[in-house]
Amino acid sequence: MTLHVVVMGVSGSGKSTVAEGIAQRLGWTFAEADQFHPQSNIDKMTAGIPLDDEDRAPWLRGLATWMARQAAKGEDTVIACSALKRSYRTMLQRDVAALDGPHRVVFVHAHGPFGVIADRMEGRRGHFMPESLLQSQFDTLEPLGADEGGFELDVRHPPDELVTEAVRRICS
Numbered sequence: 001m002t003l004h005v006v007v008m009g010v011s012g013s014g015k016s017t018v019a020e021g022i023a024q025r026l027g028w029t030f031a032e033a034d035q036f037h038p039q040s041n042i043d044k045m046t047a048g049i050p051l052d053d054e055d056r057a058p059w060l061r062g063l064a065t066w067m068a069r070q071a072a073k074g075e076d077t078v079i080a081c082s083a084l085k086r087s088y089r090t091m092l093q094r095d096v097a098a099l100d101g102p103h104r105v106v107f108v109h110a111h112g113p114f115g116v117i118a119d120r121m122e123g124r125r126g127h128f129m130p131e132s133l134l135q136s137q138f139d140t141l142e143p144l145g146a147d148e149g150g151f152e153l154d155v156r157h158p159p160d161e162l163v164t165e166a167v168r169r170i171c172s
């Protein structure tokens with residue numbers, strides 16, 4: 001049995017912070033989905049242009065392949081990945097679901113009010129994602145369905161509290 005946690009949410013919501021915290025707390029392998037973007041996607045976002053389904057498809061396939069490879073090795077994983085749409089989350093799960101043996105993907109939605117997240121984006125330095133794209137992230141976001149296997153965290157709480165709550169729910 002392996003478990004694969006996908007910490008999802010809009011840009012600036014705190015995905016990487018929570019995902020790295022979970023991975024450290026549980027000793028699981030961590031991956032940052034931004035590392036899987038082709039340079040063309042990074043360039044597009046840096047230029048203030050939102051990605052579309054066509055841009056994201058190869059990126060999501062690469063992440064799904066990575067998760068399935070870790071699962072095949074018996075490794076539990078945590079990734080920080082926006083996974084904004086239900087169709088993206090389905091793509092992420094597909095390869096793991098096709099493996100023999102019980103493997104599970106759990107989505108943790110790092111979510112909060114637009115203003116809170118905008119302030120956090122404004123407060124960070126050296127990140128490629130412009131704050132101007134935050135509205136398009138919210139416009140694209142499809143919250144987790146009750147049938148999707150996961151839960152939401154309110155990112156107005158401090159990171160340590162979010163990680164503790166996430167670990168409690170993942171491991172319960």
Ligand SMILES: Nc1ncnc2c1ncn2[C@@H]1O[C@H](COP(=O)(O)OP(=O)(O)OP(=O)(O)O)[C@@H](O)[C@H]1O
Nearest residue numbers: 011012013014015016017120124129155157158159
């Ligand atoms: N719970 C929190 N409370 C206060 N600040 C936070 C919290 N979580 C993250 N931050 C801060 O908010 C900013 C964004 O966090 P982080 O980079 O983890 O978000 P992200 O969703 O991974 O962003 P992106 O997808 O754009 O890479 C960082 O400066 C981080 O230190």
Ligand SMILES: O=C(O)[C@H](O)[C@@H](O)[C@H](O)[C@H](O)CO
Nearest residue numbers: 010011012034051082083129
């Ligand atoms: O799906 C997307 O539009 C992208 O993955 C964005 O979410 C950013 O890459 C990520 O949030 C880092 O800012």
